[in-house]
Amino acid sequence: GAGVSQSPSNKVTEKGKDVELRCDPISGHTALYWYRQSLGQGLEFLIYFQGNSAPDKSGLPSDRFSAERTGGSVSTLTIQRTQQEDSAVYLCASSFRTSGSEQFFGPGTRLTVL
C-alpha cells in the first residue's frame, strides 16, 4: 500500500477481554516498530521487528502483551486480559532500515478498555 495502515482504527473492549491490533507496513520495509501513546505522554517504545524476528521485546509492559510478524510484513499486537490502564493509542511504524532511516507511522489504533 501507499502507507502504513492499522486496524481497527478504534477498539472499545471490556476489562478482561483479549484484543488484537494489526499493522500493515509499507512494502519492502524490513524494520517495524510498535509504540504506545498515552494522554500527556510521549511515545513509549513497545517492540521492534527486523524481518520476522523481534530482537528487543523489552518495552512490552507485561506478559499480557505479545506481538508477532509474519512473512516480514504484517504484524499483530495482542493484549490479553485487558486492563483499564491499557487504554491508549497504539502506533505502528515501519522503516526501510534501522537508525538514520525515516520512520513512517500508521494512523494508530485507539484502544479504550471499559
Add this chain to the structure above:
Amino acid sequence: GEDVEQSLFLSVREGDSSVINCTYTDSSSTYLYWYKQEPGAGLQLLTYIFSNMDMKQDQRLTVLLNKKDKHLSLRIADTQTGDSAIYFCAESTSGTYKYIFGTGTRLKVLA
C-alpha cells in the same frame, strides 16, 4: 537511560514565529528528528538533522542544534493555523534501531 524532554504546550498568534525546544541526554545521538502529529493521525517526519550539523533550514522550518548543551529547537516562521498540532522531538544513534521520542509539544495557533 536516554531521555528526551520537551515542554508540553506552546501558544502563538498567527503570523508570529514559533520556537519549540527539546533537550536530550544521549551524547552519542547521531540523528535528531522533528515529527508532526495532527489530530487522529500518525506522526509525520518534518525534518531531521545530523549531529555534526548546527543548523538546517527548510522553507519555513529552521532547526538549530547545540550539541554541547544537547539542545534542539524547531522554529516555524509565519506560523499558520494549519501548523496547530503536536510536535515530537526524537533521537537515534547510528548502528542502533532505537528511536527515543519526547513527550511532544502541543502547538496552538491563535487566529
